[in-house]
Amino acid sequence: MDLAIVGLRAGGKTTVFNALTAGHGGAAGGAEQIGAVKIPDDRLEQLATLVKAKKITPIEVTLHDLPALFERGAAPSGSSAETLSRADALLHVVRAFERDDVPHPRGSVDPERDIRAFEEEMAFNDLGVIERRLEKLDITVRAARPGEREVAEREQSLLGRCRDVINGSARLRERIRDAQDLKALANFGLLSLKPQLILLNIGESEVERASDLEAEFSGRYASAGTAVSVLCAGLEAELAELTSEEAAAFRREMGAGEDTTHAVLGKVVRLLDLVTFFTIGEKDAHSWTVPTGASALQAAGRVHTDIERGFIRAEVIAWDKLLEFGSHTEARRHGQLRTEGKQYTVQEGDVINVLFNV
Template identity: 30%
Template sequence: MGFNCGIVGLPNVGKSTIFNALTKAGAESANYPFCTIDPNKGIVPVLDERQDYIIQFIKPKSVVRTTVEFVDIAGLVKGASKGEGLGNQFLTNIRQVDAVAHVVRCFDSNDITHVEGGVDPERDIDIINTELLLSDMEIIDRAVERTSKGSKGGDKELLKKLENLKILQAEVAKGTLIRNIEGYKEITAELSEYSFITAKPVMYVMNVDEDNILEDNEYAARVRKIAEKEGAVCVRICGKIEQEISELDEEEAREFLDSLGLTRSGLSEMTEQGYKLLDLITYFTAGEKEVRAWTITRGTTAQKAAGKIHSDIERGFIRAEVTGYNDFKEFNSLVKAKEMGKMRLEGKEYIVQDGDIIYFRFNV
């Protein structure tokens, strides 16, 4: 799997419409069996033009995409952290995801009422962030209490843990999102047993109407300012258009996007931004039997990347036979690329590059 992403937002912002469109579109356009894990989770394949190009010339018996899991986190309203709506249940779900897609309503409509009476991106974002902060604060307060008792004997590890928890406690009490606290990555790494929601990377999904799909309207511009201040990323999307795309086959969807002046779907944009947000890359294994995409963190060594396939390959790693994607594209053949000296032999410390096509030699 590439990563999993929790979709949050107030009621009636288009969150479930986007979730349903994304999961259905992903399944159909790749002829991939849509997998419903439970009513609010969906796994969809990541469509990668590079993998499609490799497939054209390798002509494998099977193709395996990497995937993204979307989790529709429903029930977030004022008071969710105190159990309003289905708050506690869904706040637990969101602790399990890698990244958060925060859907913000950026369109007016007389037909779709707004739970807060009108469109106001700053207020809506603040409501969600406040509930997430309150939920984190509850966990931090309990952890501080337990750790304080345990550290009375002078245990150095517990005292250091308490120090880090108190840094978070003081900042969160001021309303600071954990991901905006200076040095938060080092602090949360020391507190890895806790999964703080506001430490997770965020993409703001600006749900606009059809007239504003190509450029920000006033509401979207306001969301973008918030994202820039937080160091978050933004994706502009129209839930209604995504829903229409999800009902088309791949060729029809491409024609529809072209007619709108769009180069890709919202799913593609969200996936790309998710990879950037989490600093992920893709490498490929390719042969007549299978062409498969694998997701790893940027900076991963060849030996560790081999472990993504199987622990035996990592343990018995001998070398990696690596062909860059652009080199493959030049010759449209792994054999030809090798003959032309473009296939490299790399050792266990080689840093895998985005798009590498790798064959691992190993012995166990």
């Protein structure tokens, strides 16, 4: 899962990156930094304890800290453009903190203005991509053979709808929701089509109001494909350098509540409309994600293509039921371990064991 950290200059993107990666990121070439973060899951921990797993593998998110986009009106290019095209979602860092020694490039701190400005830049960028492609398609439609013409006309129609959405001041991520449409648009790198987590980067003086601010901005901006979270990145980056005991004591003193960094990443998982399932054994207890509505066969392929190819059936049980009965054997004896076929729809928290033959 790849997440691109974006936003205006002096918004604290790199501080957010350091907070989320606990300072363990590294340079990836140019001005980009890259880091991997594992998302803790108490369910996985309990399942690992149950089977005495030697290894625990939680969900991992790869973070890309990109330089400020749209500087002087320029579109993303080079490695930034490549990273954005393959990113599963955008983490849009919005400055909500005051610092005299770090002036805001627009002269004042105004999160709502900055959110609107960045959305407009993304829409303008996407409109350019769409217009250029439509110009080429116009030539293709007139010159192509009948079969090729039909394919080009379908693409032309879809891109025309996208252009109308943008010209109507709506966001692509809210209006283009059909799975086939999204698949057809996947290679265009349309930024306003990507799921987005708006992350308000607040100062330490606002920490106690974090929940209220999140509720306020969620009411204004949360919608299909867009969620809102709040983080005091400066504080979290400092706490990441302490031991867990020291950090907990400091949080109590500051009234900062629980660690919010993993909550932010958990929100991204939900924003992407993913469900988590588990595979467990003595060697490894592992978390996996698949899109909501995915089949058992797709889940098998997520683990390994050989398992998907040789799929026979899946043994499935809810994670909490497995903990309740203590083992697969006991769960089977009480009729709680189900046998499912290829088309079974994976549910959040399923523990799945696929029987296969290759």
